[in-house]
Amino acid sequence: MNFLERITGSDMNREMKSFELRVKNLPADYQAAWKKINQNIWVHGDFSGRNLMPILESVLELLEVTAADGQPIEEVLGDDIQGFTSAITGHSGAKTYRDRWRYQLNRNVAKKLGGLK
Amino acid sequence: MNIKKMIEEKKNWRAHVSRVKALPQDYQVVYKEMQKYFFKVGPVELHKGTGLLTDIVSFFEEGAAEGKNVLEVTGTDVAAFCDALIEDSKTYAELYQDSIRQK
Amino acid sequence: MGNFREMMKGVLEGCVLEIISHGETYGYEITQKLRELGFHDVVEGTVYTITMRLEKNNLVNIEKKPSTMGPPRKFYTLNPAGEEHLKIFWDKWDFVSSKLDKLKNK
Numbered sequence: 001m002n003f004l005e006r007i008t009g010s011d012m013n014r015e016m017k018s019f020e021l022r023v024k025n026l027p028a029d030y031q032a033a034w035k036k037i038n039q040n041i042w043v044h045g046d047f048s049g050r051n052l053m054p055i056l057e058s059v060l061e062l063l064e065v066t067a068a069d070g071q072p073i074e075e076v077l078g079d080d081i082q083g084f085t086s087a088i089t090g091h092s093g094a095k096t097y098r099d100r101w102r103y104q105l106n107r108n109v110a111k112k113l114g115g116l117k
Numbered sequence: 118m119n120i121k122k123m124i125e126e127k128k129n130w131r132a133h134v135s136r137v138k139a140l141p142q143d144y145q146v147v148y149k150e151m152q153k154y155f156f157k158v159g160p161v162e163l164h165k166g167t168g169l170l171t172d173i174v175s176f177f178e179e180g181a182a183e184g185k186n187v188l189e190v191t192g193t194d195v196a197a198f199c200d201a202l203i204e205d206s207k208t209y210a211e212l213y214q215d216s217i218r219q220k
Numbered sequence: 221m222g223n224f225r226e227m228m229k230g231v232l233e234g235c236v237l238e239i240i241s242h243g244e245t246y247g248y249e250i251t252q253k254l255r256e257l258g259f260h261d262v263v264e265g266t267v268y269t270i271t272m273r274l275e276k277n278n279l280v281n282i283e284k285k286p287s288t289m290g291p292p293r294k295f296y297t298l299n300p301a302g303e304e305h306l307k308i309f310w311d312k313w314d315f316v317s318s319k320l321d322k323l324k325n326k
Contacts, residue, residue, distance in 0.1 A: 051213040055159055058209065062156035069149065076153070088159060090210030098158065102196035105154045109195050112146045113188070175291060176247075176268050182290020183248060190264040201269040205276075 029073045030063050040085035136174050143187040144177045160203040234309040236270045246293045279305050
């Protein structure tokens with residue numbers, strides 16, 4: 001990244017563009033969820049935005065692996081996308097969400113392993 | 118990210134996915150749930166070094182080779198196992214919050 | 221029970237360091253040894269989280285070697301920092317346990 005890019009954030013734009021390309025390969029309801037998350041996440045449109053990029057990348061990875069498994073989007077994100085977005089950015093309610101994810105993880109494991117037998 | 122790096126990453130990711138697919142069913146199930154959890158929590162370890170996920174696959178391959186079932190190696194509380202793996206790792210959410218506070 | 225778990229974490233880390241100090245070993249063998257010692261709740265995952273921490277804190281040397289069956293294994297030996305860490309662990313342990321003995325037998 002050169003100095004000019006650091007000032008203008010054009011490296012960020014480029015990264016966003018590469019994300020958007022990946023999003024195009026997702027099912028429609030996944031794409032809608034991605035859009036909604038982006039609407040909710042960009043509250044600070046300044047330098048701190050750079051720190052949102054790895055968070056968005058993790059979300060994208062989540063969407064990609066779950067879409068590949070054919071999971072319904074509601075099962076992946078829950079029905080409250082705004083709450084989910086606020087949790088992944090560490091805003092209010094993040095701790096409650098983390099507990100919920102923990103619980104879901106163990107419940108899914110128990111359920112799916114049970115189904116194997 | 119330049120093109121070369123993207124291709125490299127894509128290749129690595131494919132290799133990673135095929136290693137996951139080669140695991141016994143029960144390991145795959147647990148791996149996938151763990152992966153989802155990590156993508157939500159977002160520990161910086163995810164994108165560092167050889168990577169948290171690659172290391173877990175190696176660990177699971179060893180367990181499978183020993184003929185153990187997956188919960189024997191992770192323990193029944195898989196979430197606790199995940200948390201122990203990232204306990205001294207910052208999350209992207211924390212870094213983001215730090216950057217907002219700094220202003 | 222939360223505090224008890226925290227305490228056990230430190231103790232187990234010391235045990236793992238001690239086992240590695242006896243000579244080159246790998247995760248599954250360490251787990252086996254802890255179980256034989258009577259830590260029946262210890263699973264491979266427990267040891268894995270500990271060796272990962274040791275690795276991150278640069279207390280061990282790692283060598284990947286092929287195994288007869290299955291994937292290559294990571295073998296651990298202590299480096300000088302690890303040996304120092306182990307020594308501190310035992311010093312602290314001796315201190316705490318001598319005080320506790322005193323308290324209990326008063």
